[in-house]
Amino acid sequence: MHKTAGQRDPAAAFPLAHGRDDAGERRQANRAVAVSAVGLAATGLVELLLAVVTGSVGLLGDAIHNLSDVSTSAVVFLGFRLSRRLPSERYPYGLERAEDLAGIGIAVVVWASAVFAGYESVRKLIEHGHTDHIAAGIAGAMLGIAGNQIVARYKLSVGKRINSGTLIADARHSWLDALSSAGALAGLVAVALGQPWGDAVAGIAVTGFICHVGYEVTRDVVHRLADGVDPEIVTVAEEASGSVPGVVHAHARARWTGRTLRVEIEGWVNPELTARECDAIGHLVADQVSRRVPAAGSLTWIARAGPADPGC
Template structure:
């Protein structure tokens, strides 16, 4: 509900039209997390059994990465569960930031997987370890590619639909597993062709893939935690507000808290503008911004006299 301003310079929060159904989005996220975890658990266990029996460190790294996705799914689930708590005096913006903090957990698991895969690959390369049952290893890697592609695509679609940076990060983690499975597959094919060193080299290649996505996920999560937004958001907000009759100049700030894009707008109006007129101008700005920035779920307007 609209909160009345005591003066023209007071900040006012306006209701926005066509807000997304938060409960429905949470159900979509929870389904994506649950089905993704189940699929990766099966994929990872199949690969792990074959990796332990064959001694393939490339496949082992891929299996560990798949199983780590199960643990990151649990972190994402906890983040969504905490974020739905209502705002309080101690946390006036609510708990939506918990979703972003869960992304930090996802990033840490990715880096831990990279470290373990690197250690095992280097150890096998130095010790000239052997790989047996390479044909079964190829089958396991193929299972990894298929399973991860399906899970990654599913989570990415849901994450993009509900604007969840954490779920998108988790999808990238699963997508990485498909690439690492392909690396493990190439290493095992090399072993079948007589190059025993191909498997540990593939393990190192898998490690590099893990580090690459780990870097991207970490950068994305930190960008949100540091209240970063795309420059287009600010440009669009200010241009849209400036086009509204009565607004002489506009300055915007924005940030993400979980899946909520919060926009704060200062609009300069003529000195003789009444409080009621400034209020009407703010409502017009909110209506236009809701169309220009469909991800915006919170809007605060402050009118300033020129």
């Protein structure tokens, strides 16, 4: 006796046609993190040395921010390592969320950098601190701009290629460092032109840049952890599923776990269909979703018996 759609198991997972090279993506991510950490460490140490020599708080804030990127790189690396864990009874989806949780570490470091840079800048402005060796400071700020732009572009490219929200957030952090370096440069130029307060004001401006990116990084991390997705993903997934013969109505949900976009489709079908026929429809749905939603990495098909009420 055949099982009908109303009697079958409620859900089934189907492989998508465009399988991901997860191991290759992890290698790319780890390489991006390692290369950027080395580059930022070198840039930050040079800037820190020049900040001590010149007494520039703008350059000091930029140096601390660059060196903080090295610590966030370590957090990102840890997140990628933990996300390799296989699913278990305690963690049925594995630890892919570790990549998203690593984003929290990045946000914390960004905000801590903002507090430190802001404190030092306000203190220098109040105490009328001096800045020396302006040319050396300008060279250090220019080095910061170049180094951070290169690192940010590299990490952003890899992050988008492998759909890593954490790596993209880390790239934005590095992009901010380039802007903060530009702010430090502007302050030093102002000092060179006879405006001694320029460096302290630049430090405050750098703090503003840091706060802006801190807000963006925090917003993106919270969005992912709260299972937020682009509404268009759900709309397209429902349209793709509904276009499959035999699917009367489809309802989709989606969420990110690390770099994996998990899509769940509830499809209402003829209650007289057998389990085999429902599975066949599920495979067709998986094929359509993989074509229309290329970012999808996992699909769960749930067959519901009977015509659906579109108002439900």
